[in-house]
Amino acid sequence: MSLSIDADVVVVGAGIVGAACAEALSAAGVRVVVVDRGAPAGGTTAAGEGNILVSDKEPGPELDLAIASRREWPAVLARLPETVADVEWESKGGLVVATTDPQPLEDFAAAQREAGVDAQVITPADAFELEPLLTRAVTAGVYYPEDAQLQPVLAATALLAAVRAGGGEVRAGVTALSVRRSAAGRVIGLETNAGVIRCSAVLNACGPWAGSFSKSAGGPIQVLPRRGMILVTAPLPECVRHKVYDADYVGAVGSGEADLQTSTVVESTRGGTVLIGSSRERIGFDDTIRVRVLRELARKAIGLFPFLGDVPVMRAYGGFRPYAPDHLPVIGPDPRIEGLWHATGHEGAGIGLAASTGRLITELFLGLHPHVDPKPFRVDRPAVLSPAPAEPVAARTSGGTS
Secondary structure: EEEEEEEEEEEEOOOEEEEEEHHHHHHOOOOEEEEEOOOOOHHHHHHHOEOOOOOOOOOOHHHHHHHHHHHHHHHHHHEEEEEEEEOEEOOOOOOEEEEEEEEOHHHHHHHHHHHOOOOOOOHHHHHHHHHHOOEEEEEEEEOOOOOOOOHHHHHHHHHHHOOOHHHEEEEEOEEEEEEEEEEOOOOEEEEEEEEEEEEEEEEEEEEEHHHHHHHHHHHOOOEEEEEEEEEOOOOOOOOOEEEEOOOOOHHHOOOOOOEEEEEEEEEEEEOEEEEEEEEOEEOOEEEOOHHHHHHHHHHHHHOOOOOHHHHHEEEEEEEEEEOOOOOEEEEEEOOOOOEEEEEEEEEEHHHHHHHHHHHHHHHHHHHOOOOOOOOOHHOOOHHOOOOOOOOOOHHEEEOOOO
């Protein structure tokens, strides 16, 4: 059985990264089919906050990619058909505050400025002017005017709409099983539960399930799930104007610890709700709601914005983020199998990094000069190809491919 579809590239995974890659490829004239075992944008993307950040990354390859992606996002949005929904893009800026010794935060900002980030050290009085409801325990702040936000599900579905408008196809409810290869070993198709899609390349954009699919495809990489939780308040009048987080957040982003880590992140949405995060925990694909995690998020958020102590929480949600052991995305061709590509491992930065990831995949696929150095993200680096550590039982029983 064979689906009546031929494509240059089949993208496995219809989350924000897969959608951005598919849109960029399609815009460049590449024939694209996107498949996902569930609904588009229904996995990790649906559990995201929509952050487009340069403020939370240390100088290095990921920050370079983030800077490039922040510049790329407006160009991507400008390509979208006029008929697609508003993706709620907001160039709101970010504010990072310290409530203890301000020197580490100021040193971090200085290093970022040398890397090209607009990081403005401000006084506590300046911080209170930006965010009047902040705790008065703030000792220093850094304002990042380049930080932005969008609604991730709307963005992913808009990107996929652009793929369809460009002649591509998006197939929900189609599970990728493995790749079909020629006698010479190159990719000639994708095996799915609905048959074979003939193609010259397969892009693994399965997010936290990318490790599982990569094994099925014959090119295993180490990508692990790392769970995060978010609290959502009832709708409020305007109360938080920027994305605001404490200085601990940067350390949590860069940490590889498996145990629970929480840091305060507070931001409003266009609908008036306030999102409260963030947590990181390597527990496989265990989706049990842990009340202690939610309590810790609430406690720290109240410490940053005391008024939140009187605000009802409407709901909580969580998701699994694709974690690579060296904290860098995996972007590019798999040198072991001609025609197998990967775009995964962005962890909690996938929304922000998606635009440049799509552009970089397209440049590499077409042999164009890349707009950022692709070497740090290459598939054949030791941290990605080394054997994965043992995971909890839940990780072995609840996973799968997109």
